[in-house]
Amino acid sequence: MVKVSVRFYRRKNKLREKTLGLGPMNDDEISFDEDLMEQAMMALNDMAEDYPDWVSGLIQQLAEVHRRCVDTPEQRYQHFEQLHAIAHDMRGQGGTFGYQLISDFSDGLYDFTGKTTATSDRNVEIIKAHIDAMRVVIKDRVSGDGGDIGKQLKIGLEQAIKKNNQ
Numbered sequence: 771m772v773k774v775s776v777r778f779y780r781r782k783n784k785l786r787e788k789t790l791g792l793g794p795m796n797d798d799e800i801s802f803d804e805d806l807m808e809q810a811m812m813a814l815n816d817m818a819e820d821y822p823d824w825v826s827g828l829i830q831q832l833a834e835v836h837r838r839c840v841d842t843p844e845q846r847y848q849h850f851e852q853l854h855a856i857a858h859d860m861r862g863q864g865g866t867f868g869y870q871l872i873s874d875f876s877d878g879l880y881d882f883t884g885k886t887t888a889t890s891d892r893n894v895e896i897i898k899a900h901i902d903a904m905r906v907v908i909k910d911r912v913s914g915d916g917g918d919i920g921k922q923l924k925i926g927l928e929q930a931i932k933k934n935n936q
Contacts, residue, residue, distance in 0.1 A: 814866075821867035822908050825860065829908065832856055832879075832901045839894045846889035853897060854883040868913045871920050875903050875927070892934040899930035 832853060839849045857880035864872030879900040887893055903923050906912070912919050 818867040821863070821869065822911060825863070825869070825872060825904075826908055828856060828860055829901060829904050832897075832904070836894070836897055836901055839889075839897065843889070843891075846894070850883045850887065850889055854880060857883060869907060870914055871907045871912055871916050871923065872904055874924070875900050875907070878927070896931050896934050899927055903927050 835849050835852045835856070839846050839853075842849075857876045860876035861873055861880055864870055864874075864876065879897065882893070882896060882900070903926070906923060907916070910919070912923070914920075916923060
């Protein structure tokens, strides 16, 4: 057996000092201006009130691209790329503004419209099921995880996907 000597060098992490432009600090020395935090929270709440109207426009864009998938099947690859990009933009927003189901469905649509997905008629129907689920969430203002309604929407989407994959 060969004896191996290992040395471990621990380097100081100076990221905090570099980003804050400060010298070394203890966690006890970090503080936030409460007024600024309150203003930020109020701004976020104002944006959350407008989110359903704002995301409706993105859902409408998804629906338009979906219609192009139906009308021009020879261009589906490009349409799937567009759907993929819109879904990417929507993925993190829903949860931030209290609509976790929008993030969940957008994430599913994003994964589904990746480069490895076939552009078949069946898959176009699965895209429609995602868009329809998002429409219900916004129309009925289903916030958070949606409780029983959210579970039913997720089950319905899963069944649509399963049906189309058979």
